[in-house]
Amino acid sequence: MNPPVATYRVQFREGMTFDRAIENLPHIKSLGISHLYASPIFTATCGSTHGYDVTDMNEIDPSLGGRDGFNRFVKALEALELGLILDIVPNHMAASQENAWWWDVMERGRESAYADYFDVDWSERLTLPHLGKTFEEAVAEGELTLERGGQCAWELCYYEARYPLSVESIRWLIDETGGNPGALSAFSQSREKMARLHEKQHWQLIHWKDAAEHLSYRRFFEVTGLVGLRVEDRRVFEDSHRLVLDLVKNGAVQGLRLDHIDGLADPAGYLMRLRERVGEELFIVAEKILGPREVPIPEWPIAGTTGYEFIEAASNLFIEAKGLQNLEAHYRKVLPSLGSFEEELRQAKTRMVTRNFAGEVSRLAAISSELLPDIKRSELSAAIREILIAFPVYRTYGTANGLSEQDIVILDDVAAVARHHAERPEVIDAVVGLLASALPKVTEFRTRFQQLTGPVMAKSMEDTLFYRYNCLIGANEVGGEPGHPPGGVSAFHSAMLERRRTQPLGLSGTSTHDTKRGEDARARLYAITEDADRWAGHVARWRQMNAALIERLSSGPAPDPNTEWMLYQALLGVLPGEVDAEELRELQERFSAYALKAVREAKTRTDWAEADKDYDAAVERYVAALLSPENRDFVDDFITTAQPYIASGYLNSLAQTLIKIAAPGIPDFYQGTEGIDLSLVDPDNRRPVDYGKLAVSERPDAQALKQKLITTGLRLRHQRQSLFLEGDYRPLKVEGALAEHVVAFIRVKDNDFVIVLTPRLMFSELQPQTLVASPGFWGDTRLIMPEASCGRKKDLMSGLEFAAGDLLVSDILVQPVALLVGA
Structure with a gap:
């Protein structure tokens, strides 16, 4: 294997094309980077901002420059002796009319050549959760029309969305209307005829809110616009990897990053097949979030993970344990009814398995009911929910060959916790027995269960609890364990020794497109724990200064005290070292968008699915007023108070950067983090980088020191590769x-x-x-x-x-x- 010296992640789209990327390559090379690490570049839905919603696995996106642009990009990389790592998405594709495979499935159903490409339950018609109301209501309000498609095809249209009619239904439609426009218009307004036409399709349109309880295909997390791929099928693997395998074969690509490996039915089998096709030398890492005491699976033929666990390990150095305890004491005075971290996590998981993933749980209960016919389905559902809630990691990896020792330990621990909460512990044991069984008949249940634990964990922890439990939001990071006290220097050393042993070639990241905030913002927030008592006093003063901005709604104060506490920390993290009027206006916009996302992710007063528009608007007004020129007393007070935290944060940033460069692993740099990265959660952290500004910082000394540190450290890694890779x-x-x-x-x-x-x-x-x-x-x-x-x-x-x-x-x-x- 030829591992990189250091990688640099570039986010394509949002204006970043191959030609624009070429302009930035000399700068990237000057840092000491050996490999550019590209976000997905295959054709995605029109206007995609990230590229993970792929519509054509075998075409390079024309919006980025197409194959010609890519070839120019590769030549420019080669001229600078830079390698290329591609981020690929084996788990899912876009469930979009732009996806030719998906369109064919909609049109032909089970008879489509691609019906088995997607993870669909064909016991019913394909569910498409696209409507804002029931089908009958959409017909009554004239929102559904019939239009001629290509050649002999006809389509049902819902605003901009189009759905192909089956061949059989087109014959009936022509018999009924003769294809006459007037007759078609009358037909589309008839509830009875439209209902009959709808029943003749291989798909069924449903309300988007019904997807949580009724969906006939595996989705990516809660995103119904992304449908699971069955890459465990060799035919699907070959067809979905034709282009990427060709790019590897012709030498254009030197490495792969595999998105969401935990979503696959058989991650190990996929990795073995991929390695067989690409050869032993290609550098491969997988997006895998490791839980407490979890290590990469040694049998996987990859270099390691994408490095979220490095963030957690480094946090041990910069979070002061006693200070964190003091901060939590102050936090709980503001929120006396708040449960422990573990209690709050249980609440978040309970919500996920009873609401957001109710349909997936129901399907598991149905499968297990056939395997355990003597147990009531309701009891099986309850047991499955408790086991999902008890899971401490993203998933296990059981196959027909059984479980690894690590997975056996995990399941034993899960069973013990779940039994404690279950009305019938013996049902827990029965379901766990299915997961541990190697019998062929349990394969579907085990596979579906293992594909669900990751989404439940991610949506409960990262996308719910991390916005509810706001004691120290800098600790609320992907792969993080805010409920565990920091272990200091000894814990960090232990983590690095384990890293040297288990994945010396894995990526070591400090920022990614998915982290909750930029690495320098996080480093700054750690400093709060060194000054917890005074920070709590500052928050109390600011809350008093801004008390008049709080609105009193029937549902309670807006924003609530927990959100206030969170916002002051978030503002500290994102605050530039120096703020002029223009920067304040820009910050106001970005911070308002962040605040809205944060309160909706928390799901306590508002939600993406059930938005409380009055609360949302009140929070947005609060943030706008908070940073308005009319609130200059607060703004000036906050900026002055922030200065020692900013300085301490800069030092933490330099320390974590040097440690990342020299510790076991391959240092990975997210675009723009060679400067001071104070970004918020996506989409804020995916904004195009202004490379011109990287030479001019609001704190030139801090940015200059960071860039000197990166170039010096990476030059040393180039000179002494064997030392850093094998030492x-x-x-x-x-x-x-x-x-x-x-x-x-x-x-x-x-x-x-x-x-x-x-x-x-x-x-x-x-x-x-x-x-x-x-x-x-x-x-x-x-x-x-x-x-x-x-x-x-x-x-x-x-x-x-x-x-x-x-x-x-x-x-x-x-x-x-x-x-x-x-x-």
């Missing part, structure tokens, strides 16, 4: 009264080494202009040098050289962080 990771001992404020480790292979030394938890001692400690702070704190690095050393950040032996931290850290090599 040991060893924690280094630090002695002295302030040893807990330092993290230090060495990467060593044979006689080659590199040492990383960064400060941590420096809020009260930091000089904001230089981002180094106050004079005399470090005292006698010293770094104990191992034998592997007993000679002279040089810090690549400061240029200083040091004699052999142990070193005082005060001598090393004349710059914010240090990267030591042999002199």
